Amino acid sequence: MSDDRLTVRDATFALLRELGITTIFGNPGSTELPLFRAFPDDFRYIVGLQESVVVGMADGFAQATRNAAFVNVHASAGLGHALGNVFTAFRNQTPLVITAGQQARSILPYEPFLYAQQATEFPRPFVKWAIEPARAEDVPAALARAYYVAMQPPCGPVFVSVPVDDWDRPAEPIAARRIGTVIRGDVEVLSAAAQALTQARHPALVVGAGVARDQAWDEAIRLAEHHRARVFVSPMSGRNSFPEDHPLFAGFLTAGRGPIVRDLAGHDVIVALGGPLSLYHTEAAGPHTPAGSAVFLLVDDPALAHWAPAGTATVTNLKSGIADLLAFSGEVSRRAPTPKAPPPVLDGTEFTDSYLLQQIARLRPAGAVIVEEAPSSRPTMHDYLPITIPDGFYTCASGGLGHGLPAAIGVALARPDARVIAYIGDGSAMYAIQGLWTAAQLGLPMTFVVANNRRYEAMYHFAGVFEMEAPIGCTLPGIDFCAIAQGHGVPATRVTAASELDAALTSAFASTGPSLVEVVIA
Known part of the structure; x- marks a missing residue:
């Protein structure tokens, strides 16, 4: 094949460029490497240290940009790691084009090492569409269709399995098309x-x-x-x-x-x-x-x-x-209802999540975006951290954990104009703590606030629903989030008293790079 012939890889990058996708989220694996041969200068590769983190970052980025994000993970094991956040993306209705490598077509009959058996069935039912193209030259068209399916409401993730030897095969260019997605109701x-x-x-x-x-x-x-x-x-x-x-x-x-x-x-x-x-x-x-x-x-x-x-x-x-x-609608003359009463102002005598959230609300910079994953704090957040601007809040719609921390990184990538504040519970943080490394490497000006109550607090609430005195295996003593953050390259501060909180938050919200505040609450 002469050097001037278009390859599947060339056609793919040209298509992605037309679709406005020049950021790829991934964790590299052997069967994915040929995609990145001669990686274009106008693209960027955002690496995460674990595949669930990668998908979480892409989810936040796609929601904030309102365009599908492109994700590349490793076959089978890598996709398996990612499935929790694929499920969350499905529930969030987030458009993602998820790709995974497959072993070379010529050795697939021999069930080779690191291949995907029934590749398209593995991520179901939490992708809208899945395919492993029958021919290498069909890969760009499959990716184009995947994008359109992901972007068609209800939006959601799609999956394309690509054999490792497909990227260097010859291909025809494929132009992006416009497909209207606005549906008018009955x-x-x-x-x-x-x-x-x-x-x-x-x-x-x-x-x-x-x-x-x-x-x-x-x-x-x-x-x-x-x-x-x-x-x-x-x-x-x-x-x-x-x-x-x-x-x-x-x-x-x-x-x-x-x-x-x-x-x-x-x-x-x-x-x-x-x-x-x-x-x-x-x-x-x-x-x-x-x-x-x-x-x-x-x-x-x-x-x-x-x-x-x-x-x-x-x-x-x-x-x-x-x-x-x-x-x-016709004209109406009814009186407006009585406004909802505000919650009582807290003085910090009890150092609770309510007080923490109240102070975040008071001290956050104008236009700040909140990304939350602290299930037990959600009712308190409703009272003490009101969201008052459009696109000012993101959380996990699936109920799974491990989405909030990396999603905040994705939102920060997409919204360099806003201070992103990730409010994360201590239990939730440990599902995706590796994301801190990516935030540090990118130098994102964002703040992670870890509410540390040293246990899975939500399980204690649910224990009452099931008439249990206390759940088993739900205490989390001995985790030092400042040490973990600093080990990943993120400066961190530990707060153990209400009198220390305002200064720590003010400093963190003004940081030019990522920062973490661990707040030990009752």
């Missing part, structure tokens, strides 16, 4: 929902992550203000979709039948926007919605419309769907 359903809101006595809106994904922040505010409707956040939402200091903001729904019905009681019309209304974490009986309430669902995922136990649903882009609700 006009009859939208009109009925708008009419019901207009005629309601006490309407409520429930906003989910789809509002943030579709950049419908302003539309959601206008809809709430037009109808003077209380606004709740859907259970376990992974994004922020409404300013939490707004007079109409009413709080967060808990993932349980009884609490949802209780919190929405008295609202005769309930419209869910971009998220589930009836998402449950614990078993319970009883109604799914308050008696006598009319329920409408505007969602970006057909599956959510299918399994929702109540309500009239339509699949729609949330920006256009909410705009249609506004256009179809």
